[in-house]
Every structure is written in C-alpha cells, then in structure tokens.
Amino acid sequence: MIRRTTLVEEVYRVLRDMIASGELKPGEVLVQDQLAEKLGVSRTPLLHALRLLESENLLIRSNTHRVSVRQLTLEEAIVLFEMRESLESLACRYLTPIIAQEDIDRFRRDFTLAYEKKNVEEYRKADTAFHLFIAERCPYLDLRTVLARSGFMTKCLIKGLVRPPEETYEEHLEILRCFETRNPIGAEEAMRTHIRRTVERLKLLRDSHGALEG
Amino acid sequence: MIRRTTLVEEVYRVLRDMIASGELKPGEVLVQDQLAEKLGVSRTPLLHALRLLESENLLIRSNTHRVSVRQLTLEEAIVLFEMRESLESLACRYLTPIIAQEDIDRFRRDFTLAYEKKNVEEYRKADTAFHLFIAERCPYLDLRTVLARSGFMTKCLIKGLVRPPEETYEEHLEILRCFETRNPIGAEEAMRTHIRRTVERLKLLRDSHGALEG
DNA sequence: ATTCTGAATACTGAATACAGAATACAACAA
DNA sequence: TTGTTGTATTCTGTATTCAGTATTCAGAAT
Secondary structure (H helix, E strand, O other), X not given: OOOOOOHHHHHHXXXXXXXXXXXXXXXXXXXXXXXXXXXXXXXXXXXXXXXXXXXXXXXXXXXXXXXXEOOOOHHHHHHHHHHHHHHHHHHHHHHOOOOOHHHHHHHHHHHHHHHHOOOHHHHHHHHHHHHHHHHHHOOOHHHHXXXXXXXXXXHHHOOOOOOOHHHHHHHHHHHHHHHHOOOXXXXXXXXXXXXXXXXXXXXXXXXXXXXXXX | OOOOOOHXXXXXXXXXXXXXXXXXXXXXEEOHHHHHHHHOOOHHHHHHHHHHHHHOOOEEEOOOOOEEEOOXXXXXXXXXHHXXXXXXXXXXXXXXXXXXXXXXXXXXXXXXXXXXXXXXXXXXXXXXXXXXXXXXXOOOHHHHHHHHHHHHHHHHHOOOOOOOHHHHHXXXXXXXXXXXXXXXXXXHHHHHHHHHHHHHHHHHHHHHHHHHHO
8 A cells, every 4th residue: 555645754754864863963953944945845844843853852942932952861861761661661561472483583583693793783783673673563552652752762862782782682582582482571571671771771871970070 | 931832832732622521532533624713723733733643642644644533442541551650650759859848748638638528529630630740740851741641641531530539549648658758769669559550450441341342 | 226437626735925023233322 | 341222134933825635426337
C-alpha cells in the first residue's frame, strides 16, 4: 500500500536529523524564514514541524515565541535513562511472547560478531539497533512513542557507548536468552539491570564532572 | 509577567477538554472546516492543534489524512497505568526532597476530610489533584511531560476511581509520610505499590470482562 | 439488479498575504 | 555621557486562497 505522507513529516524528520547531527546546535535560535528557505518549503509545514518538535521537548519556546534547540543537561539525560530503565524493561516484558526467533538470532549474531572482532563501531550500531528495535516493535502505541522519543533524545546528547562492550555484551545476551525462552519477567529484569548499570555509570560521570567544576 | 499565548494553545486545550468530556467521541472523525467554524477560528491554528493532539496519540490519522478520536482499549489503559507505575514513582523520588510541607499538609487534610465524611466525589477530586500535582511539580521536563499526558489519557477512559477510598486512603497517607520524612526511596515504593494495586484491579476487570465476552 | 466509470462535491496540505509584536537603531533630552 | 523615545525592520501567528486528493453520486454498461 502507498503511504501518504506530507511535507510536515518530511520537515520534521529533517529537523530532527539536523538536531541529532549537531547541525542545529543546542541553544541555537531558529528563524522560520531562513530555515524555510534553507529547506526549500514555505513556512507553513515548517511551523507545524517546529511545534511538533517543541511538543517533544526537543525545541524550547521563549515567552517571545522564539524557538531554540533545547540544551539537555547531563542531569536531564540521567532522568531520561532512568525513565528508560523502567519503560524499556516493560517493553521487553510485552515483547517476549511475540518477538520472532529470527530477530533474536540476528541480534545475537550481530552482537557476537562485533564483540569477537573487537569492532566497537559495529558493536555500537548493533546496540543502537537493538534498543531501537525494542521501541519500534513494542505492541503498545503509547509505550512505543515514549520509548522512541526518549531514546532519540538521549542519543542526541550521548554519542557512542556509555559503557564498553566488555560490560554490556553478556547483558545483551541475557536479554536475548530470556526472549528466546519466552520468559517475560526475566527479560524485564535483565533489561532493567542493563540500563540501571548505565544510569549508575552516568551518575559517576556526573559526580566526577561536578567535582571538577566545584 | 504577562504570558504570551496563542490561539493554537487555546484550541489545543479546548479540544482536549472536548475529548475528556466526551463531546468528541472515540472513533469520531473530525472535519476541519466544521470544527474551525464551531470554535470560531480559522483552520490554521486548528490544524496545528490537531497535529499536536495526534502527536500525543489522542487523535489518530488514517492513511487518507482523516483524523479521528482515538479509541482507547482497556488493555491500552492498563499499559498506561503500568507506565505510570514506574514513572510516577520515579517522580515521587525526585519530588521528595523539594515538596513543600504546606502541600503535604494540604493533601493530607483533603484526603482525610473527604474520607471521614465518606464523600467519594471529594475524595476523587483530592485523588486527581494529588496525582496531577506530582506530575506538574516534577522537576524534570521530560518526566513531567510524559506523566501529564499519560495521566490525561487514562482519565479520559476511566472516569472516577478504580479502587474505593477504603483501599487507597492509607496508601496516600503513606506516600505523604515518606514525603514528610524526606524518604525518597520510601515515597517511590509507596507510590509504586499504590499504582500496582490499581493495575491489578484493572487486570481483574479486564479478565472478568473478557470472560463475559468470551 | 449489479458493477463500473466519470463528474461533482467535500476535504486536506501548502503557499501567500496581512496584521501585530519584538527587536534594533537613531535621535533627542537631561 | 546616559537614558528615553520614536521609527524602521524583522519575525511570528493567523486568515485566506489555491491545488491536489478523497468521497459521493448519477448514469451507463453488463
């Protein structure tokens, strides 16, 4: 089936990518006319897209209605990860009865290949794809939406891996094992543990960073 | 300070209220021209508001770009409550060090008065205000946003109390005690227990409802 | 009677125009 | 020199128009 799309969706996607890539910088004020000209559209779909991104807290509006790219603090990133800790583990519980074996196999293979080759970039990609998959395949719209957005936002701030493959590889395998044995509670707890450790690493980073600045 | 607002915000608010009140019915298809005329605005701010509500999953867009009010199933409401179970308890953890004693006192008084007078409507109002307060006062934007939206959505489907005051009154007092003694972990667990029991009640309702239909 | 096709009508997305508010700058007064 | 005021310019929110698409209806073909 042909899926009807709109310019708004396209502009929204492009702007998101520009934020994620850093082309639009945190704190940068967006001027509608300039941006519309740059993207080759009128202000109408652009304004729609800006409002949507604002509604997702990626953009911030001042009292004078100037829109800027949100500056996400490490503290806020930690909160996002804490939210993901419970939401993504909930998603794993829901996903366990329905995830296809071929997906489980694919992720296990991707993680293992990258890990054994000590290819951190490949491992990072597998990591990102895995978490993205869990969000996208979650069978409930509301949870799917929140996971997608919080995942995107933490990715904007934190490029690369918080913890190295040596730490996370076995955790990923454990989650996959629970999927495979169709153990929802196990999958939920395995994912919770996985992300909680990342949260704790971020808190360590925050605290050492704070000590440097203090 | 005077806060600048827009027609979009106003239309958004009115539409949300119309959905919550049932004036716009689940499944109802919204026609932009008619609705704009009814609200006394042009289609422009209306269209913006519709997109925002769609982005929050309150409205659903078909492939032909017709927008209708989302029909939320009991299963989906349960998922929303499960999300709230962990997110609202997380918010309680964050809120515990900063919540003002006068707010604690006010909620305790409101719950107690309504409970002792056996006034279920007053109790329901105190209940709603309490949960709304926790969402609104959460010091982190992203969590605040998700809580506000999931709270609104569950309220649209589930009018009134899931469980009676006799069950929840003591649970509310326990949360307030943890706030008062500045015990974040206690507050988090007390709220988690409170909502989990509600989740379990909803699952019972779902399962008995399923049996009737089965 | 049923199905198909084309035209008319209704609806939506995007562009453009207009009005009001915000900002920048120059001139004037103290 | 500094502070205030007035004016010009820029920017944003909203209304309107236009073009494209979806839906409905009537007539023709089977």
